[in-house]
Amino acid sequence: MPPSSHTIVVGDLQGCLLPYLQLQSQTDSPDTHTIFAGDLINRGPQSLQTLRTVMQMGERARAVLGNHDLHLLAVACGIRPAHRDDTLDDILNAPDRQELIDWLRHRPLAIHQQGHLIVHAGVLPQWDLHQALALANEVETMLRSDQWMVFLRHMYGNQPERWSDELVGHDRLRCIINAFTRLRFCQADGTMDFSVKEGAAAAPDGLMPWFEVPGRRTEDVTVVFGHWSTLGLLMRPNLIALDTGCVWGGQLSAVRLEDRALFQVPCPQARRPG
Secondary structure: OOOOOEEEEEOOOOOOHHHHHHHHHHHOOOOEEEEEOOOOOOOOOOHHHHHHHHHHOHHHEEEOOOHHHHHHHHHHOOOOOOOOOOOOHHHHOOOOHHHHHHHHHOOOOOEEEOOEEEOOOOOOOOOOHHHHHHHHHHHHHHHOOOOHHHHHHOOOOOOOOOOOOOOOHHHHHHHHHHHHHHOOEEOOOOOEEOOOOOOHHHOOOOOEEHHHOOOOOOOOOEEEEOOOOOOOOEEEOOEEEOOOOHHHOOEEEEEEOOOOOEEEEEOOOOOOOO
16 A cells, blocks of 8 residues: 655656656645656647646645756746747746746755655766755755846856856856756766767766766765756666656656655657657
8 A cells, every 4th residue: 555645756748748647647636745856847739738737736846947947947947048949938938937947946946855855957977965955056046036037147057067165156066957857877986978868778988877887975865857858767776867768659657665666658749759
């Protein structure tokens, strides 16, 4: 029997509301707390409705920021142009646009729940749980401040590609945000690489999935993440990967933290690779 009060972590929705409602019908109860692993919106057909649905769940739901969520913030501020494949117009033209944007920029980059660290993409191998949460808070504080649009203008770029405690200013925040929202592969010393998006078996020489780095300092906590659809579902004692390609016609996946029960629903293909 499942516990009376439980926490469900849901993989990337990317604007695919109908599969989530189907999944919710299997997992939801008055005592269910839901955590979304980022990328609530974009590429799927119902970005506005998805964002509103999660926001209206109030205290029963939390969500970490993903790269698509941050992209929406930048597009909404006129800092970045929309991409050809974006499905953000319904949010940008919504009467409650500002409320949605303000809600989104107040989401965390990392959540620690019941011995699990939930992030969108990854955690640099140099960071332990305490440092990861502290660094996430640095970015969260900036996004929630009146300087958030200034920060967004400096958010993009692949440098610095390696973490140092000596980093300051926008370089420091950019490195943190890249790790939490974009990381897949890195070198053994934690140097990030963003050029490869295929599955773990496609790692070029000298690169490895971030969670395979020997001596990774978050090995003592279970990291739950999304972002990497070509990796697919992965469940290890200290690792859970939940992006199973919902927007690409795969599945929407969720896990119950208390007993690791897995829930999945098939998804219609909203976007074709290429």
